Each structure stands twice: as structure tokens, then as C-alpha cells.
Amino acid sequence: MQKLKNFIKRFIKKDSFIYRVVRKIYHILSTAKYKITNNKKIKEEHRHYLIVANEAIEKIKEYKDSDYIVFYNPTWLGVANSTKGLFKNIVPLEHVYEKRDIQKIADSIVENNIKSVIFSQICDGWIDTIKQIKDKNKEIKIKVIWHGNCYEYFSDFTWNLNKEVMNLYKEGKIDSFAFVRSIMYEFYKKAGFKSYYLQNNVHLDNIKRVEKQKTTKKKIGIYNADTRELKNIYTSLSAIKLVPDAVADVVPINEGAKKFTEMLNLEITSINDYIPTEELLERIQQNEVNLYPTFTENAPMFPLESFEMGIPCLLGNNNDYFVGTKLGEYVILTKEDDPEYLKDRIINCIEHKEEIMALYKEWKKEFDKKCAKWVEEFVKL
Secondary structure, eight states: OOHHHHHHHHSSSSTTTHHHHHHHHHHHHOOOOOOOHHHHHHHHHHHHHHHHHHHHHHHHHHTTTOSSSEEEOTHHHHHHHHHHHSSSSEEOOOOOOOHHHHHHHHHHHHHTTTEEEEEEETTTHHHHHHHHHHOOOTTSSSEEEEEEGGGGGGSSHHHHHHHHHHHHHHHSOOOOOESSHHHHHHHHHHOOOOEOOOOEEEEEOTOOOEEEEEEEEEEEEESTTTGGGGGGGHHHHHHTSTTTTTTEEEEEHHHHHHHHHHTTTOOOOOSSSSSOHHHHHHHGGSSSSSOOOSOOOSSSHHHHHHHTTTTOEEEESSSTTTTHHHHHHHHHSSSSSOOHOOOHHHHHHTTTHHHHHHHHHHHHHHHHHHHHHHHHHHHHH
């Protein structure tokens, strides 16, 4: 089925009538196939989503008469951590597939006099939830935080969600958007959409601080990269190979990356799968520096999490963090695909670690104030 899809995408224009018809047929067939071969799994998932929806309804009741609530998917770790770092009135909610659950969620919002509902990104079923809320009470403001960027529209899933939320805005069912990168905010504002600017933030006082083990090796972390092209894992590994006495800590690590480290004879420590954020943040405290040289991003959580744990993080030149500051001169990368360049920046970062961390602490004080102001503006207007 996937080979057929790729063939069609190669030879038929994406926005043509034929493409839409074939895509619809493909979707029907693939859905039918999935339901037949995964019937038991689907039933279990829907039971899980029912429980989560009911828990969300109970949570909404806790915010009765509130100015706002924010829905977020707790299984989307980056979005979840972003939402927790910015807002107080948060409601975990995953995909919602049953019409009755959508109806109950909308009813609960109206009955509890919630004045504004914010959706932190969009999951399956949330589009219909927005429609239901507006149908029941047009005075309730609906706002959507879009965490992605234009690059991600190559994904059919992301493109379709973007198309739907923009259509809902034009229909008056979504009142405004927030974006977590200035270029996205500026573009959509100029394109005629009511837009606000937010920045992701982290507060990690609850994370356990651990004593660093003594070692002659320089441990350098690569995290949450896996097999995604934009995360640039192979260049990161190549750079670490060039750093004297370096060990790469990779979580999660895929089979390709494992084989690559064997080819390079690069010493590594690793875990095959993703691990909980709390566990990861305890783990990284053994490192000298972390690498996050992504090719495209908006407002990644990990660099801030790394700094909060006392570990400098080198990050790609594709977000708003540290821009125009002395700290940025140390940690913002400009040649993410150059192993030799990355090696030099790693070594420079290790040599100036104390100064870098002092600069971060000063930067973070002002950043916290700015984030609080942006959130207040977005919630109230």
C-alpha cells in the first residue's frame, strides 16, 4: 500500500482532482485493512481514549468559571512539555474518535462556563470538538497554538490539519492562532490571520539533581533524534568521533546509527527506545555538552531542558532562542551539516562551560518575564 502511495505521489499532481480521488480510495482501503488486521488493538485503544476523555471532562469541572483552559496531548512529549511550561489551566486529552465523547466534552465546557478554549496543536477529533463548542456557544473563544512550521506541511497529516484549522478560522469557528516562532507569527499575521507570539519555556525545579560521576571521558548527548532526517543524528555522531576522548550518549538509538558508530569505532552508551522526560533529564546531567543541530525547528524544548539541568546545548540556527546575545555566539550553530565545524564548537563549548552557564542564568531571568507577558496577552485578548 505504501509503495502504491509513493508511486501516485510521484506521478500525479498533489492538488489535482485525480490525486484527491485516488487518495480518498487509498485512505478507505488502508483504513479497512487496518481495521481488519488490528481489530483487537483498535478496541483497546478506543477504550483507552474513552477513559482519557472522561478524565478530561472531570478536569474541566475543576476550572469552572475560568477565563481559559488548554487542551494538550500528553503523549506528544514536546507539545506536552511546552504547554506545561506556559499555562496553568491545562487539560490532558488525546485523540477523540467517538461522537458521544466529543459531545460530552463540548457540553462540559459550556456547562462550566469556560470563556476561552485553547488547543495546543491539533489531534484527531479536535476539529469536530471545536465545531461542537462553537455550535453550542458562539461566545466561547477558540484559539489554536500551532507548534509546527511550513516545512512540516510536506507531511499529509500535518498539511490536512493545517488546512482544516485555517478553514475553521475563515468560518469564524477559530478566533486566533499563536505561533512559537517569530517567522511563523509574522507570516500569518501579514497573511491576514489574527496571530499571537509565544515562546516555549521550562521550569524544572521538580527534577532530581544527581552528582556527576568522575571520568576521563567527555560524554556528549544526542537525544530524541531517532530516524528523522531533520534531527541530523549522523552528522552529530561524526562530530563526536572527532572530539578527543569523547563518548556519545544516544537515546533512542536506531539500528542505522548503531552500525554507523561501529563503522566509526565510536564509543557509545545508548538506549533503544524513548524514555520518560524525567529519566532523560537525570541522565543528561552526566554530560559535558549536548547536541541538537537540527536542520529545521520552531521552538525545541530540549535545549532549554538541557541548560536547566546545567548542561550547555549546541542548537541549530532555526529558532528564536538566544538570538543576538553573547550566549548565542557560543551555542547557536550555523553549519549544522559540517562535522569538523561541530567538533570545534563542541570543544569551544566545553572550554567555556562556566561562562556559558552564567550567561544562560542571566538570559533566563528576562526570558521568564517575556514568556509570562506573551501568555497573558494571548489568554486575555
